[in-house]
Amino acid sequence: MSALGTDSMKDDKKMAADGGFEPNIVGFLCNWCSYAGADLAGTSRMQYPPNVKIIRVPCSGRVNPLFILKCLMDGADGVLISGCHIGDCHYSEGNYYARRRFAVLKNFLEYIGIDPRRFQMSWVSAAEGDKWAKVVKEVVEDIRNAGPNTISAEKK
Numbered sequence: 657m658s659a660l661g662t663d664s665m666k667d668d669k670k671m672a673a674d675g676g677f678e679p680n681i682v683g684f685l686c687n688w689c690s691y692a693g694a695d696l697a698g699t700s701r702m703q704y705p706p707n708v709k710i711i712r713v714p715c716s717g718r719v720n721p722l723f724i725l726k727c728l729m730d731g732a733d734g735v736l737i738s739g740c741h742i743g744d745c746h747y748s749e750g751n752y753y754a755r756r757r758f759a760v761l762k763n764f765l766e767y768i769g770i771d772p773r774r775f776q777m778s779w780v781s782a783a784e785g786d787k788w789a790k791v792v793k794e795v796v797e798d799i800r801n802a803g804p805n806t807i808s809a810e811k812k
């Protein structure tokens with residue numbers, strides 16, 4: 657298993673009962689806001705697709721852009737970063753750094769030929785379980801439309 661736990665994704669391309677494509681998405685969620693928001697969605701029994709595998713991080717600013725590239729190279733169909741709203745980061749500036757860093761990464765992904773829909777960001781607070789459910793539905797739909805990730809197959 658890789659450090660990010662994405663090895664299993666290489667062989668884990670799920671197909672829905674109707675034969676449609678079900679994307680594997682890695683979600684990096686900051687502990688203080690988005691993770692709590694996702695938890696609230698779960699405890700409130702909100703319905704949303706189960707495609708996002710969550711990795712809890714202390715802050716969105718902790719996510720190294722190489723984590724995203726590693727996930728995509730190891731077969732994830734998409735990556736979602738979610739953190740506190742701008743101005744609400746528990747470490748003051750972490751999400752400012754994340755926002756700037758990942759705006760550049762999104763352009764870079766497009767430049768190297770990776771569909772930018774495969775990498776998405778959102779800001780979800782601990783009180784926004786409904787927003788988390790909405791974000792996941794939208795991201796899953798976007799990545800489903802982008803189709804399966806073929807980067808790991810091309811890497812071989």
Ligand code: FES
Pocket residue numbers: 686687688689690714715716717739740744745746747750751
């Ligand atoms: S602590 Fe949530 S984004 Fe920094």
